[in-house]
Amino acid sequence: MNPFEHKPMPIISGIGNFKTIYPKAYNKNETDPYTKTRIILMNGTEFESNWFSHNFQRHITNNDLRRELALTRMAEKQQQQKIALLKPCNESPLEHTIGYEQLAVDLTAELAKREKDCDVKKALDFALLEDFDHLYRYANQLEMEQGIQAERLVGGYTEIMPGRPTIAHHRYPKDNVKRNINSKTAEKETVLATMIITAAEQQTMNYYMNISNFATNDAARRLYEEIALVEEEHVTQYGSLIDSDATWLEMLLWHEYVECYLYWSCFMTETHPYIKKIWEENLEIEISHLHKAAHLLEKYENKHWQQVIPCGDFPRPLSLHENIDYVRNILVNTVQFTGCREGYEKIEKLPDDADFFTYQKHLITDVDCVPSHNVIEKHIQLCGKDYRYEKCENPIDSLRDRFYDNTSVGRVKNAAHSTDFKCNK
Numbered sequence: 001m002n003p004f005e006h007k008p009m010p011i012i013s014g015i016g017n018f019k020t021i022y023p024k025a026y027n028k029n030e031t032d033p034y035t036k037t038r039i040i041l042m043n044g045t046e047f048e049s050n051w052f053s054h055n056f057q058r059h060i061t062n063n064d065l066r067r068e069l070a071l072t073r074m075a076e077k078q079q080q081q082k083i084a085l086l087k088p089c090n091e092s093p094l095e096h097t098i099g100y101e102q103l104a105v106d107l108t109a110e111l112a113k114r115e116k117d118c119d120v121k122k123a124l125d126f127a128l129l130e131d132f133d134h135l136y137r138y139a140n141q142l143e144m145e146q147g148i149q150a151e152r153l154v155g156g157y158t159e160i161m162p163g164r165p166t167i168a169h170h171r172y173p174k175d176n177v178k179r180n181i182n183s184k185t186a187e188k189e190t191v192l193a194t195m196i197i198t199a200a201e202q203q204t205m206n207y208y209m210n211i212s213n214f215a216t217n218d219a220a221r222r223l224y225e226e227i228a229l230v231e232e233e234h235v236t237q238y239g240s241l242i243d244s245d246a247t248w249l250e251m252l253l254w255h256e257y258v259e260c261y262l263y264w265s266c267f268m269t270e271t272h273p274y275i276k277k278i279w280e281e282n283l284e285i286e287i288s289h290l291h292k293a294a295h296l297l298e299k300y301e302n303k304h305w306q307q308v309i310p311c312g313d314f315p316r317p318l319s320l321h322e323n324i325d326y327v328r329n330i331l332v333n334t335v336q337f338t339g340c341r342e343g344y345e346k347i348e349k350l351p352d353d354a355d356f357f358t359y360q361k362h363l364i365t366d367v368d369c370v371p372s373h374n375v376i377e378k379h380i381q382l383c384g385k386d387y388r389y390e391k392c393e394n395p396i397d398s399l400r401d402r403f404y405d406n407t408s409v410g411r412v413k414n415a416a417h418s419t420d421f422k423c424n425k
Contacts, residue, residue: 003260003287004294004305004312011292014075014285021078024274025088028095033155034320035272037103039086041320042282044203045196045262046080049255056248068296072289079282086275093211094142094220098153100204101138104131105158107200109323112330117190118423119342120241123178124197125330125421126337126344127234132163132327134227136388137372140379141220143387151389157322160389162399164335166372168410169230170363172355175339176236183243183254183308189315191243195258196318198238205231219378222371237339249297250308256290257309265317324391332395335409336418344421348413360411367407376405 026035053073057066087096108131112124139150139160150160183191208231212224246254263283270276294305305312337344338356350356364370376386385402394400398409398416408415 001264001314002312003257003264003290003314006287008288008291009284011071011075011288014079014288016078016082021082023082023086023278026086026272026275028088028091032271033099033102033153033157034106035270035275036099037106037320038266038270038279039083039275040099040103040203041107041196041200042262042266042279043080043083045199045259046076046083047203047206048195048199049259050076050080051202052251052255056252059248062300065296065300068292072292075285075289079285082278083282086278092146093214094138094145095148095153097138097207097211098135098142098150100207101131101135102154102158103200103320104204105135105327106320106323107318108197109326109330110318110320111193111197113323113326113424114189115193116187116424117181118421119179120181120190120193121423122344122421123237123241124193125334126339127201127237128327128330129164129335130166130169130230130234132331133166133169133372134230136160136162137166137223137227137375139389140387141223141375144375144379144382145217145220149387149389154389156389157324159324159327159391160387161394162396162406162409163327163331164410165399165406165408166227166230167364167367167370167407168338169233170360171233171339172359173233173236175341175355176233176240177342178237178240179342180244181241183246183250186243188309188311191254192258192261192315194238194241194243195254196262198235198242199258201231201234201238205235219371219375223375226371233339246308247301249293249301250303253290253293253297253305253308256286256293257312259286260290261314262318264314265319268317269319328395333419334421335396335399336416337421338410346418347411347415350413356411370407373405373407380405 050073053069057069108124108128112121115121142148142150181190181194205228208224208228212221215221215224263279263286267276267279267283270279297303336347338347379386380403396416398406
């Protein structure tokens with residue numbers, strides 16, 4: 001499909017009324033987990049587009065252009081709120097969090113499997129193991145707090161076990177900044193990947209930042225606080241990959257193209273009839289926004305859309321599905337790596353005075369004060385062992401013990417064995 005070839009509706013037609021903008025929420029006990037993760041993905045994508053538009057407005061003085069952005073932005077805002085309200089009232093924030101982390105795991109894995117840019121794939125594989133571990137920590141908190149086993153929420157599609165332990169995720173902030181791509185020369189799928197994953201991680205960070213003070217106990221509040229700090233690292237990493245040389249109007253076009261592609265992907269892969277219809281409606285709305293962005297690009301920069309996106313045809317749909325074997329493979333190869341300026345390095349190869357170790361000592365004055373560690377230790381005390389959902393035992397020997405939470409892997413030299421990152425051919 002090429003959205004540039006479709007006749008757009010008037011943008012005002014995409015703005016609903018109070019009879020149409022409030023949706024029917026899904027049934028949390030019957031809806032497929034990947035329908036829930038698609039909802040989270042598109043909520044984040046709409047937020048990213050809306051926030052980009054606000055920042056665009058704040059950096060220009062042309063009120064004609066600002067008015068065009070305002071009209072489109074209101075339609076985007078209605079879309080975002082309608083999608084967010086698909087979540088039912090009886091789904092607790094912590095249950096919803098499991099969906100966020102399942103999305104993070106399976107979206108990141110799917111993007112990484114398709115990615116041809118080696119630097120971008122490394123970034124995806126690196127953060128994948130961290131979101132995978134976050135799922136494990138939240139799942140243990142959920143079972144302790146609400147007696148709910150997260151394996152039911154993820155539908156058995158995503159394993160729940162330790163990845164690179166969350167305690168090891170805390171890096172010197174300068175080590176999270178990577179090289180940006182060039183959208184003029186990069187593969188279209190690479191540009192899409194950098195923007196999709198940044199929006200998804202931004203939404204996750206926002207959710208944890210805003211939900212932490214609503215948690216009903218200190219353990220959960222502390223866990224959200226810690227993982228929100230890691231999500232800040234992820235947003236910095238992924239955001240630094242996006243083309244920093246593109247103009248505001250070029251990026252506006254890319255944002256609208258990303259939304260069109262994702263709504264089309266959701267429509268093509270959705271199994272829930274009511275929500276599938278929403279994806280179809282939003283695709284039509286986004287096509288009108290895309291054409292408006294193309295018009296503004298031509299009006300204010302005298303550029304045709306093909307100078308930014310040479311071919312408008314979508315790549316194959318982005319599908320969310322299980323990635324158990326892929327995650328296990330990345331765990332075996334890279335669990336002992338950390339960020340090191342624009343790249344990644346094995347802990348064993350870092351000098352003892354490396355920024356990573358210095359920052360770890362600064363932030364972690366006592367391992368027993370780290371919330372993600374304490375959640376597992378508390379679960380072991382209460383239930384005799386941690387909570388996991390594994391198809392078979394953890395591929396990392398050091399992470400197999402269910403009666404002890406490992407705090408060395410990924411942050412202490414020789415705590416595990418890793419080989420290296422692998423690029424797609």
